[in-house]
Amino acid sequence: MRWSLSLLLFGFLAVVHALSSSGNRLLVVLEDAAEKDSFSKFWSDLEARGYDLVFESPKSDKLSLFEHGEKAYDHVLLLPPRSKGFGPSLSPKNIIEFMNKDGNVLLALSGKSTTPSAVSSLLLELDFHLSSDRSSIVVDHFNYDTLSATEKHDVLLLQQPGQLRQDTKSFFGGSGVLAFPRASPHTLGGSNPLLTPILRAPTTAYSYNPKEDAASVEDVVATGSQLAVVSAMQARNSARFTLLGSVESLQDAWFDATIKAPGDGKETETANREFAKQLTAWTFKETGVLKVGKIEHHLAQDGDLASVELNPKIYRIKNETVFSIEVSEYNYDQYVPFEVPENDALQLEFTMLSPFHRLDLQPSGKTENSTIYSAKFTVPDQHGIFSFRVNYKRPFLTNIEEKHEVTVRHYAHNEYPRSWKITGGWVWIAGLWSVVGGFLAFVVVWLYSAPTSAAPTTKKTQ
Amino acid sequence: MQLWHSVLQLSLLVFTAAPTAAASAWGFADATVSVHTKGAGVGAGFKETIPDNKALSKPVSLGSTDTLKVSLTARDGSSATRAHQVFLFLQDPETGLDISYPFNVKDNGKSKVELTQKDLPVQFLSVSEPLDARFLIGSFGSSEAYNGAAFKLAVTRNPDHPVPTVEVSRYGKLPEIHHIFKDGPSSPPIVITLTFVAMVLAALPILAGVWITLGANVCHLPKAFKSSPISHAVFLGSLLSIEGIFFLYYKSWTLFQILPAVAAVGTVAFISGSRALGEVQGRRLDGSR
Numbered sequence: 001m002r003w004s005l006s007l008l009l010f011g012f013l014a015v016v017h018a019l020s021s022s023g024n025r026l027l028v029v030l031e032d033a034a035e036k037d038s039f040s041k042f043w044s045d046l047e048a049r050g051y052d053l054v055f056e057s058p059k060s061d062k063l064s065l066f067e068h069g070e071k072a073y074d075h076v077l078l079l080p081p082r083s084k085g086f087g088p089s090l091s092p093k094n095i096i097e098f099m100n101k102d103g104n105v106l107l108a109l110s111g112k113s114t115t116p117s118a119v120s121s122l123l124l125e126l127d128f129h130l131s132s133d134r135s136s137i138v139v140d141h142f143n144y145d146t147l148s149a150t151e152k153h154d155v156l157l158l159q160q161p162g163q164l165r166q167d168t169k170s171f172f173g174g175s176g177v178l179a180f181p182r183a184s185p186h187t188l189g190g191s192n193p194l195l196t197p198i199l200r201a202p203t204t205a206y207s208y209n210p211k212e213d214a215a216s217v218e219d220v221v222a223t224g225s226q227l228a229v230v231s232a233m234q235a236r237n238s239a240r241f242t243l244l245g246s247v248e249s250l251q252d253a254w255f256d257a258t259i260k261a262p263g264d265g266k267e268t269e270t271a272n273r274e275f276a277k278q279l280t281a282w283t284f285k286e287t288g289v290l291k292v293g294k295i296e297h298h299l300a301q302d303g304d305l306a307s308v309e310l311n312p313k314i315y316r317i318k319n320e321t322v323f324s325i326e327v328s329e330y331n332y333d334q335y336v337p338f339e340v341p342e343n344d345a346l347q348l349e350f351t352m353l354s355p356f357h358r359l360d361l362q363p364s365g366k367t368e369n370s371t372i373y374s375a376k377f378t379v380p381d382q383h384g385i386f387s388f389r390v391n392y393k394r395p396f397l398t399n400i401e402e403k404h405e406v407t408v409r410h411y412a413h414n415e416y417p418r419s420w421k422i423t424g425g426w427v428w429i430a431g432l433w434s435v436v437g438g439f440l441a442f443v444v445v446w447l448y449s450a451p452t453s454a455a456p457t458t459k460k461t462q
Numbered sequence: 463m464q465l466w467h468s469v470l471q472l473s474l475l476v477f478t479a480a481p482t483a484a485a486s487a488w489g490f491a492d493a494t495v496s497v498h499t500k501g502a503g504v505g506a507g508f509k510e511t512i513p514d515n516k517a518l519s520k521p522v523s524l525g526s527t528d529t530l531k532v533s534l535t536a537r538d539g540s541s542a543t544r545a546h547q548v549f550l551f552l553q554d555p556e557t558g559l560d561i562s563y564p565f566n567v568k569d570n571g572k573s574k575v576e577l578t579q580k581d582l583p584v585q586f587l588s589v590s591e592p593l594d595a596r597f598l599i600g601s602f603g604s605s606e607a608y609n610g611a612a613f614k615l616a617v618t619r620n621p622d623h624p625v626p627t628v629e630v631s632r633y634g635k636l637p638e639i640h641h642i643f644k645d646g647p648s649s650p651p652i653v654i655t656l657t658f659v660a661m662v663l664a665a666l667p668i669l670a671g672v673w674i675t676l677g678a679n680v681c682h683l684p685k686a687f688k689s690s691p692i693s694h695a696v697f698l699g700s701l702l703s704i705e706g707i708f709f710l711y712y713k714s715w716t717l718f719q720i721l722p723a724v725a726a727v728g729t730v731a732f733i734s735g736s737r738a739l740g741e742v743q744g745r746r747l748d749g750s751r
Contacts, residue, residue, distance in 0.1 A: 141547055141600030141607035153602055167634060193631050203560045204598055204609060206547060215544050216567040216601075223549065223562035262606065318643075345635045358639035380641040393633040424649035427658040434666050436705050441670065443701060445678045447694075447742060448686055451751060452677035 019050040021330040022102065022285045023074030026051040027065070029058050029090060031082050041252045042276055049277075049286070049332075051075075058086040065094055071101045075284045080110040080247055085118030092122035099239040106283045108247035111137030111154070111182035111210075126233050127189030128243055131221045133209050138185040138227055138245070140205035145179055145259040147267070154210075156180040156229070156246075157261055160271055161199050167344035168395050171287050172198055172278045176271020179259050183246035185227040194233050196395040198242070198279070201227040230279065238398035242283040250276050286332050288396045293326030293370050295402060297388055300376055314407045316415070317381045323348055323388055324364065324374035325402065337371040341394075348375050349389040356380040361390075383410045486539045487606040488599040489515045493534035495613060500527040512612060521592050521614040526579050526623070530615070533574035534565070536599050542571035546601040550575050552586065552615065553594045559585055562598065579617065588625040592616040682750070686741055693737030700731035 026046065030036055036043070036055060043053060054073065056063045058081055066072055076098065078086065085091075095105060107123075109115055114135040123130060130136075137154055145155035160174035178199070185207045188195045203224040208217050229245040248254060255273040260266070281287050298308045300320035315321060327346070329338035340346050345360040357380065361373035379386075386408050392400035419425045493512035512518045512534070524530050536545040549562040561583060565573035579587065586593060592614040600607025619625065649655065686694055704727050711720045745751045 141598075141602075142609060150604060151602055165634070191630055193633050203551070203553070204600075204607075206549070206562065206564075208546075215569075216546050216548060216564075218564050218566055220562070220564055224551070224560040225558075226561070343635075347636065347638075349639075350641075355639050356641045358636060360638060378641075378643075381643050395633060422647075422649055423652055423655050426655050427662060430659045430662045434662055436708075437666055438669060440701065440705070441666075444680060444698070445673060447738070448680040448683040449678050450681035452679075 019333060020074070020284045020286050021289045022104070024051050025073045026053050026075045026077060026284065027073040028053055028055050028077045028079070029063075029081075029086065030055055030079050031057055031059070033057070035079070038251045038253070041255050041273065042250045045273070045277060046280060049281070051284070058083075058090055063087075063089045065089065065098045065103070066101075071098055071103050073103065075104045076106070077280075078105065078107045080108060080113065081116055081119070082113065083116070085116040092118060092125060095122055096125065099235055099241060100237065102237055102239050104240045104284050106242045106244065106280065108244040108250065109184040110247045111135070111184040111245070112248075115184060123186070123243065126241060127192045127195055128231065128233070129187045129189065130184070131207060131209075133212075135211060136185060136207040136209050136221075138180075138183050138201050138205050138207050138229065140202050141262075142204045143202050143261060146262050146265075147258065147260050148181075152210075154182050155259070156183055156201065156205065157259060158199060158202065158229070160275060164196060164198075164395055167341055169288065169341045169397065171282050171396055172275065174271055174274055174278075176274060177259065177261075177268055178272055178275050179249060179254055179257060179270045180229055180246040181248040181254065183229050183249075185222075185229060185245055186231065186243060187222045187226055188228055188231055192233075193393075194235060195231060196234070197228040197231045199228065199230040200225040201229055232283070232396070234396070234398070236399065238289075240283050240285065242279060244279065281332065282396065285398075286330065289330035289398050290338060290392070290400055291328045291330065291335060291370075292390075292400055292402060293328060295323075295325050295388075295404060297321060297323040297404070297406070311404075312406070314409055315379050315386075316409055316411065317379055317383055319379045320376065321379055322374060322376045323361075324372050325361065325390055326367070326370045326372050327400070328370035329397075335369040337366050337369060339371065340373075344394065346373050346390065346392055349391065350377065350380070350386055351389055352382070352384045352386045355389075356382065356386070379408055383408050486604065488545060488601070488608040489537050489539075490534040490597060490599060490608065491537055491542070493532070493597075493612070495522055496531045497522060497524060498529045498531065499525065500529070515608070515610060517611040518613040521616050522595075523616040523618050524577075524579060525618050526620055528578065530577040531574065532565075532577075532612075533572070534597065536567070536571040536573055538601070538605050544569055544571055544601075545599050547598055547607070548573045549598040550577070550612070551596040551598050551609075552582075553596070554586060554589050555591055555594055556589065557585070559583070561586075582617065584626045584628050587617060587619065588627065589617065682745065685750075686738075686745070689744070690737060690741040693734045693741065696734035697731060697738040700727050700734060703727045704731065 033055075047053060064072060065076065078090070099105060107119070109119070115130060117134070120130050120134050138156055139153050140156055141153055143157045144153040145157055149155040156179070158178045158180065160176050160178060161170070161172045163170045163173075185201060188197060201224065205227060206217060206220050206223045207227055208220070231243050233241045235241070249272050254270060255276070257270050257272070258267050259270055260268070296310055298305070298310050298312065298321070300322045301308050327338040328335040348357070348359050348361050349355040350357040357377050359375045359377055361375045363371050364374040365372040386406055388402075388404045388406065390400055390402040419429060491514045493514070494509065495512060495518065496507065496509040498507050508522065510518055510520060510522070522530070532550055535542050536548050537543065538545070544567055548565040548567050550565065551560065551562045553560040563575050563577060563581070565575045567573040595612045595615045596610060597612045598607070598609050704724060707720050707723050707727065711717075742751070
């Protein structure tokens with residue numbers, strides 16, 4: 001009996017293996033409890049990955065993101081509110097405060113109803129822009145589901161996203177097709193490097209307000225790939241905020257729904273379930289989380305390193321130095337060795353006010369769950385207080401910011417080459433010793449010289 | 463026979479009609495593209511008709527003061543109708559950046575759009591290749607939307623005006639920096655050094671030669687050593703050792719190593735020197751000096 005119980009417990013532990021790197025308390029803010037059942041597969045997927053789901057209504061009095069001044073949940077999932085906003089406990093200020101305390105937020109919108117202005121102002125604070133009427137949906141007459149939206153064309157079909165750029169990691173990749181019913185589009189502020197689009201609308205898409213009964217659109221805010229359907233913001237403290245345009249895409253009905261693109265497309269199943277997993281995993285820090293292990297720097301030396309002092313406080317100019325940093329990446333349930341994406345580089349800067357060296361760190365070794373990156377360089381010929389800096393900020397990866405200060409000193413007086421090694425100094429050395437020799441010769445001559453015959457004559461004249 | 467014929471006709475009709483009925487498609491007719499230059503007379507400038515549902519083979523160029531006018535009639539199948547989406551779609555073939563301009567659509571499907579360089583995003587002003595211009599015509603319902611190339615739009619700029627650029631900050635790899643070291647100290651060519659060393663060292667034989675011609679000699683050496691051998695030997699020896707100590711200081715000794723040594727040897731030199739000089743004085747008083 002006990003044996004079977006422990007086996008059961010073991011089995012339970014094996015199932016609940018995946019855990020976010022930053023906690024598993026997940027608050028789901030859901031206004032209409034009746035809606036909960038339509039997302040049952042989504043909830044069970046999250047629970048299977050080890051999250052403790054707490055469902056609350058935004059109207060609930062006891063709902064608070066904080067407890068004793070600390071965050072009460074690690075992650076928040078906000079489903080679109082029916083009423084004017086999320087209420088006082090989920091005001092934009094509280095949500096920003098929650099993110100300042102390293103909380104992650106996934107906000108889903110819906111094109112079915114007008115987005116409340118409170119949500120819009122929260123998004124504006126993070127540089128996401130909704131259309132001014134806040135009730136536009138994205139429509140594309142070229143990529144829609146012909147089975148469910150024959151007339152209205154409001155179920156957008158999109159390929160799973162690939163790489164954002166040539167030098168980023170793809171956390172949302174795949175070859176499936178995603179369906180976004182009645183997606184609310186947004187545009188991104190252009191100057192903000194913290195924002196990254198995850199999924200853009202197709203080039204032929206546009207946004208319009210279905211409540212306006214115009215026969216044709218003549219005034220559009222943005223079109224094509226300027227419109228984003230899913231975007232993310234990663235704050236400087238690496239807290240993550242994800243905006244999903246279509247909450248319906250998470251519903252059971254759209255996980256594994258059958259869809260068909262216009263033209264002679266084949267009927268396929270949606271990949272919404274996989275994408276929902278990737279999106280929640282990234283937002284709630286199961287993927288793309290970097291951790292720095294050991295950081296070492298020392299003088300370069302051939303052979304045995306045992307005698308080298310590790311992490312000395314002081315270096316001399318022109319010293320050969322080796323710097324190494326250990327980086328691991330969290331991947332769903334464990335730390336694995338971090339691989340820098342192709343075309344990207346982990347860079348080391350040796351700075352005093354501005355970088356004197358900026359070098360690509362090369363992988364030099366691997367442990368069970370980390371990669372060691374290192375670089376070898378010569379300390380610049382400038383004395384002062386320098387620092388080794390690794391500042392690795394990339395889309396979709398948590399920030400690495402390491403700074404280690406060292407002093408760089410001049411040559412000590414006995415570290416310069418001796419004067420006889422400098423050929424230019426030979427003239428002066430020869431001069432010195434010829435004076436010494438001349439002095440000794442003079443002393444000898446002065447002491448022992450006998451007067452010549454001419455000498456008395458001169459004496460006489462005196 | 464006649465029945466057979468009519469059945470054949472009917473089936474043929476069904477076969478040809480069926481695909482068109484199912485795939486009613488959007489298209490356009492009466493499309494023209496024209497470019498008006500500001501200040502130029504009426505009728506001047508570029509004007510071309512785009513063949514129905516096809517692309518114009520000639521590229522269209524848009525200068526900085528020009529206005530591009532495109533007009534067309536949207537058609538669903540063969541009837542001119544109003545479409546929900548009638549867009550002029552521009553795309554940079556290199557970067558894939560795209561933007562669409564909606565047409566002004568009338569009830570009878572007649573649509574037109576006007577465009578100047580000011581309406582274009584700044585990124586399009588600095589492209590090297592002509593932009594791809596396409597027509598997007600589509601609407602709700604089952605009719606297949608139209609997405610086809612219309613013409614190539616070359617954005618020409620006055621070369622005297624600077625191309626506006628946009629700089630946005632994005633996190634990514636930065637260019638590598640390698641510190642440029644100052645040049646180390648260097649010595650002149652060894653030949654020059656050796657020449658000057660030879661000149662310096664030549665001073666000693668020259669000095670000796672001059673002294674000898676003036677009559678310098680060491681004839682009193684035996685005499686002096688006979689009268690006071692110890693003081694002379696020790697005095698000369700101590701002078702030599704002081705120079706030897708200086709040599710060791712230059713080579714490896716520290717200041718605190720040479721100070722006691724110099725003090726000891728200096729005292730010896732002082733005492734022995736006063737004796738030796740006494741002997742020299744004796745020689746002078748003797749009249750032999």
